[in-house]
Amino acid sequence: xxxxxxxxxxxxxxxxxxxxxxxxxxxxxxxxxxxxxxxxxxxxxxxxxxxxxxxxxxxxxxxxxxxxxxxxxxxxxxxxxxxxxxxxxxxxxxxxxxxxxxxxxxxxxxxxxxxxxxxxxxxxxxxxxxxxxxxxxxxxxxxxxxxxxxxxxxxxxxxxxxxxxxxxxxxxxxxxxxxxxxxxxxxxxxxxxxxxxxxxxxxxxxxxxxxxxxxxxxxxxxxxxxxxxxxxxxxxxxxxxxxxxxxxxxxxxxxxxxxxxxxxxxxxxxxxxx
Numbered sequence: 089x090x091x092x093x094x095x096x097x098x099x100x101x102x103x104x105x106x107x108x109x110x111x112x113x114x115x116x117x118x119x120x121x122x123x124x125x126x127x128x129x130x131x132x133x134x135x136x137x138x139x140x141x142x143x144x145x146x147x148x149x150x151x152x153x154x155x156x157x158x159x160x161x162x163x164x165x166x167x168x169x170x171x172x173x174x175x176x177x178x179x180x181x182x183x184x185x186x187x188x189x190x191x192x193x194x195x196x197x198x199x200x201x202x203x204x205x206x207x208x209x210x211x212x213x214x215x216x217x218x219x220x221x222x223x224x225x226x227x228x229x230x231x232x233x234x235x236x237x238x239x240x241x242x243x244x245x246x247x248x249x250x251x252x253x254x255x256x257x258x259x260x261x262x263x264x265x266x267x268x269x270x271x272x273x274x275x276x277x278x279x280x281x282x283x284x285x286x287x288x289x290x291x292x293x294x295x296x297x298x299x300x301x302x303x304x305x306x307x308x309x310x311x312x313x314x315x316x317x318x319x320x321x322x323x324x325x326x327x328x329x330x331x332x333x334x335x336x337x338x339x340x341x342x343x344x345x346x347x348x349x350x351x352x353x354x355x356x357x358x359x360x361x362x
Contacts, residue, residue, distance in 0.1 A: 114167035125154035129187035185215030200269035207273035214280035288344035
């Protein structure tokens with residue numbers, strides 16, 4: 089029976105003459121989570137302009153979390169698809185770029201007037217550039233295997249988390265005025281530069297892929313304590329977490345240099361033999 093809707097094929101248009109069969113749930117569920125993440129991010133923007141800032145921040149962080157796990161869920165369920173990759177890229181710019189910038193502008197940056205708006209625009213564009221660069225360079229054949237342990241620049245999800253630091257500080261009782269809004273505008277531009285920079289940021293993908301059995305229980309306990317602190321002392325925990333992330337950047341740079349130096353030493357004997 090013909091319907092007014094185009095049949096869904098996660099891998100693109102089927103070859104001519106082939107009928108599209110039923111789609112497995114593993115291809116649908118990750119895209120459903122992506123859609124929910126977009127809804128959360130956009131609703132966060134609405135709440136921000138209604139003055140419900142705390143709820144807006146919570147929704148933006150939830151959107152970032154959902155948008156961060158949809159790809160991992162797809163890989164775990166072997167449900168990767170061309171459709172999912174495109175939808176995820178579109179969701180990223182909303183949840184990691186537009187939503188945090190608009191929430192920050194509605195609550196803090198607006199007091200800097202045009203300067204604050206320019207800072208928000210710069211952040212969103214930088215996020216788009218960061219995501220585009222990641223998509224283009226993801227399949228770089230010349231990248232060494234160890235390079236997968238590092239991001240090039242602050243990744244978009246953490247950029248969204250870091251850029252809202254002025255909001256976390258505001259909820260600690262610091263009044264927002266023109267001076268703070270100008271400082272927040274400069275800080276927003278700084279985060280934008282970090283996102284499009286080539287600073288190596290430790291990703292932990294390899295380290296977290298396989299966790300030694302001896303640290304499973306302490307790790308679970310640590311996550312439980314962190315979540316308890318996040319629920320009890322939300323703004324203090326978010327502020328400390330953001331500052332702690334900044335503190336890890338020098339260690340990532342040093343680790344990258346060590347790996348690059350070791351890789352160069354291994355390449356020299358090979359070049360001499362050839």
